[in-house]
Amino acid sequence: MKNIAIFASGNGSNFEKIMENIEVGYLDHIHVTGLYTDQQDAFAIERARRFRLPVHVFNMKRYDNKEHYETAILKQLHRDKVEWLVLAGYMKLVGPTLLNAYADQIINIHPSILPSFPGKNAVGQALRYGCRVSGATVHYVDSGMDTGKIIDQMSCPIYPDDTEETLQLRIQNLEYELYPRVIKTIIS
Ligand code: GAR
Numbered sequence: 001m002k003n004i005a006i007f008a009s010g011n012g013s014n015f016e017k018i019m020e021n022i023e024v025g026y027l028d029h030i031h032v033t034g035l036y037t038d039q040q041d042a043f044a045i046e047r048a049r050r051f052r053l054p055v056h057v058f059n060m061k062r063y064d065n066k067e068h069y070e071t072a073i074l075k076q077l078h079r080d081k082v083e084w085l086v087l088a089g090y091m092k093l094v095g096p097t098l099l100n101a102y103a104d105q106i107i108n109i110h111p112s113i114l115p116s117f118p119g120k121n122a123v124g125q126a127l128r129y130g131c132r133v134s135g136a137t138v139h140y141v142d143s144g145m146d147t148g149k150i151i152d153q154m155s156c157p158i159y160p161d162d163t164e165e166t167l168q169l170r171i172q173n174l175e176y177e178l179y180p181r182v183i184k185t186i187i188s
Contacts, residue, residue, distance in 0.1 A: 002029055002187050005082045007036045007090035012044025014088035014109060014175055019051050021180040030183060033080035036073060038092055060092070070097035077101075084187050087141060088179065091120070094141050106141040107186065109179050111171045113153055114139060118146035123168045126158065134158050134167065136174045138182040151186060154178045 135155035
């Protein structure tokens with residue numbers, strides 16, 4: 001068994017898909033020790049409750065700086081003997097404290113074909129540029145914004161009548177397939 005922690009800041013649908021893949025046995029070697037979130041009203045927390053999963057809320061405003069914030073997270077990760085960090089809509093840059101403790105063992109999913117459109121609102125950016133294809137990327141996390149080494153990608157078309165909502169839905173459906181597949185192969 002591999003102990004992983006899932007980090008999410010908002011909706012948490014990727015988190016839920018990972019949990020479902022564990023339940024059906026596709027990720028039978030993965031144990032999620034808990035949901036880690038920086039947002040106390042994240043919908044991901046509701047989802048975690050449905051799986052009776054421990055939730056750890058770390059509000060960065062309660063700490064003097066990012067180092068103290070991440071040191072608190074790190075203590076909990078060590079308590080839970082976590083081996084990998086899986087970021088699923090965690091909207092903060094990971095700082096040196098966590099990067100040093102989990103070198104090459106932090107992965108993230110992003111809704112674009114990186115290195116195009118890192119950062120926030122990648123879906124809207126692809127639409128505004130008039131791109132004809134987009135997709136999703138899973139990559140290792142480094143100190144930059146969505147800049148780490150790419151592990152795997154999936155692509156989809158962008159249609160002329162797409163809105164942010166329709167394109168986001170298409171990309172998220174890719175993510176639900178891509179992330180469990182990467183977790184299965186990388187975390188073993
Ligand atoms: C996902 O589409 C993920 O790729 C994106 O946030 C969404 C979270 O959705 N992450 C980023 O943009 C990171 N830069 P979810 O909370 O429903 O899983």
